[in-house]
Amino acid sequence: MTATSIFVNLPTTDLERSKAFYEALGFSINPLFTDENAACVVLDENVYFMVLTRDYLATFTDKQIIDPKTHAQALIALSRESRDGVDEVLAKGLAAGGTEPREAQDYGFMYSRDLEDPDGNVLEFLFMEQAAAEQGPDAYLAGQA
CATH class of the missing domain: 3.10.180.10 (2,3-Dihydroxybiphenyl 1,2-Dioxygenase, domain 1)
Structure with a gap:
C-alpha cells in the first residue's frame, strides 16, 4: 500500500x-x-x-483567499519529541520573523505553543506524553493523581 x-x-x-x-x-x-x-x-x-x-x-479555487493575519481558516498542529523540542522550534521561528500570538498552553499531558509565520499562518507545535496518547488524557491524568 x-x-x-x-x-x-x-x-x-x-x-x-x-x-x-x-x-x-x-x-x-x-x-x-x-x-x-x-x-x-x-x-x-x-x-x-x-x-x-x-x-x-x-x-x-473560486473562493476568496483570506488574509491569515486577520482571519483563521486552519490551525496546523505539528508534534515534537519533547517540550524542549517545542521551545526550540519556537525560538527558531521567532528569530526568523514569526510571532507567538498567545501564551504557551500546558495541560499536564500536553504542551503546545503557537507560531505565526510572517504571513499570519498559524502553526501549533506540541508535545504529548505517550501514555496520554495511548490511554486518553482523562485516564492519564487520573493515573498521575
Whole structure:
C-alpha cells in the first residue's frame, strides 16, 4: 500500500521571505516543485507545505483567499519529541520573523505553543506524553493523581 502524502497549501505575500522562514525552522525546500509562484517545503517524507503566492493560490479555487493575519481558516498542529523540542522550534521561528500570538498552553499531558509565520499562518507545535496518547488524557491524568 502506498503511503498517503499530505500537501498543505498556504498563502504568502512574499515567497522568498516564506522560504527563508521555513528553512530557519529546519525544513527543506524541494527545488523540483519550486518556482516564482510556489515553494515546496518538505516537513518529512510524506508531509509538505506548498507556500503559494496569493495570486497563484487563487487559480486553484473560486473562493476568496483570506488574509491569515486577520482571519483563521486552519490551525496546523505539528508534534515534537519533547517540550524542549517545542521551545526550540519556537525560538527558531521567532528569530526568523514569526510571532507567538498567545501564551504557551500546558495541560499536564500536553504542551503546545503557537507560531505565526510572517504571513499570519498559524502553526501549533506540541508535545504529548505517550501514555496520554495511548490511554486518553482523562485516564492519564487520573493515573498521575
